[in-house]
Amino acid sequence: MSIRGTEIKIEGLTHRYNAKSPLTFNKIDLVSPPGEVLAIIGRSGCGKSTLLHILAGVLKPTEGKALLNGESVESPSPRWVMMFQAPHLFPWMTVRENVGVGLTFARWSKNEIKKRVDEAIELVELKPHVDSNVQDLSGGQQQRVALARSLVMEPELLLLDEPFSALDAFTRASLQKDVRAIAKRLGFNIVFVTHDIDEAIIMADRAVIMAGSPGNIVHKLDVDLPDPRERQDPSVQELRSRLMTTFEQAAYSKEEAPAAASGQ
């Protein structure tokens, strides 16, 4: 597989769902270099998922733009693929068919699809299940199929919307490490949304904290830790408590600001 990363540039991004609704977020600026794994954390309702959907081309911004290698994101593309909370596999297909479905849409030849699908399935360690129906797999295995389905497209950017939140703790921990390892090996970017501080530290190169209503990026923190990262490592624990404190301070200061302003 030959995957390249992309430079993500978000300029003055503003969004509201319709003319009457309040702003979801306001004038967000962010740059992420090629190959970076970026975590977006924040409380519910601060616009994290909306930002991700705009990056995926599923939603349009009200103002501003999202650029990938200088190209404006206007619609979904196999170059920037999104993975959702649930795997949403096609239950009438086998693992192989699910993984290759995007290549079929792109009219690849059968031989090339087989080659790429085999590579992707090997990458997510599902080779013994290649001809199984996806309904026969566990939740974690299904999420691995969804990951392979995204990776087979050789995307420059993989967008993950709380992708492991529905899984048990052991499966989640194993997938978090695997996804980061695959991204680092192949060199593509990941932007993922999570509520889980541990997940941000285990997976990300950098975490941005969103808070407030309308939401905005209130803090950026480099997660400069060597791989592989283990939860029990003191460096991970230390960064975890730092990120937690920053997150709470950022979230509260942002929430209190409008209240204080209205009280004056």
Place this chain on the structure above:
Amino acid sequence: MNAVVSDEVKKRSAGNYVFGPQMYYLLKCTMCGAGNFVVGLGVLFAIWWATVYVITQNPEYAHYANFGLIPAFEAMPDLWVRGTIPDALMNSMYRLGMGLMYAIAIGVPVGIVIGRIVWAKKLTNVPFQFIRMISPLSWEPIAVVAFATWNDAIIFLVTIAAVWPIVYATAAGLEKVDPNWFKVARNLGANPWHILKTIIMPAIAFDVLTGIRLALGVAWIVIVPAEFLGVTSGFGYAIQDAREGMTYDNLMAMILVIGAVGYILDSICVMLIKKFSWVKESKE
């Protein structure tokens, strides 16, 4: 099916069987199915035989003996050799096949539209329910005027009878489709044709086939009275002919054949539904 077999295999993994546990299970299922078939049909035939027997005990109704089970079976070889059954079968099946084909060709796309587009569903609700509630046979006088031949008129009647179960089963199937599948497909670069071919059609195949199964039942019921008039072929004509000739054994033999053909067609539909169903059976 696999899940059920594997569960059964697990339960009996300690046992030794001449054919192996899977073959044992399949044989058991087949024997069980055959047993139900024979007993069910046996009960039906016994009721039929007993009813005619009781009625014909009264000398006044003795001439109804030909309605009995045994005369019907006895008449069958002769009807087959004379070509009455093959001819009726061929003509009725042709009309049924053509009518169903038109019903599927109209019903599936219309079902997809009303299942996918909310305003189309709302807009068509009143006219569709209005037309659906009209007995298909009441269109016969209009069909005779509108079509050049009786054959075409009967095919039209079959179509109008069969189209509604297909339309509504397709629409109901589409409403159940997980909208996230469309989101994922678009995300992977699918165009509308890909979504129709790769997502919608397999997702609703079970519902469409269930609709076709219901449509087949309705069409098979409608085709016999539709063939009572105008045509000189098919099961409806054969029954009418037997009634007018007072050959009641032939009449009952034709009814037997109609029931058997209907059963076989329904069984084919059930097999197709099982083949195209992607919902895994429970492991209980």
